[in-house]
Amino acid sequence: MKTVVQIDEEIKEIIPNFLEGREKDIHLFKAAIDSEDFDQLESIGHKLKGNAGSYGFDKMSEYGAAIEIAAKDRELEKIKSIVQEFEDHFQSIEIEFV
Template identity: 35%
Template structure:
């Protein structure tokens, strides 16, 4: 049984969060496809983007995983990329947003 990960987010972002999280689910699919195709440039690019956007919305773990993906792609470390993508998918499946100041 997976455990819920609660993330506190500024209520001013409430209207944006569902779309933000849906886009991250889409990123997981893009990352899986890119890794399967050996397209490390796309993995690195998406990782870089995740590194930049996660914290701004209150999702520090997305930033951390993005940084890991970017580095793994740069280092051509397929196992690390696969692990990071799986961790991102798991995180997204477990995250619960709480809106508080």
């Protein structure tokens, strides 16, 4: 199932780099999970929350916030679940420029 995200036409040129960065975040999240690096998970989640929100990717921002909170609480299993949901969401995104 595709998730349509409406993004401002004015930032169209920078969206590919933004999405590439989020793909890297997925790999960073998984590496931090493997090493149980909660500080790194919290940091990446915080950055995702802010960056995604400022570009108009609200759901992605919510995942970042949830990961940040779960990392503060040291809830590894919850983080694994959220990261998987985030990855599934990321792969389902279809951008519509408006």
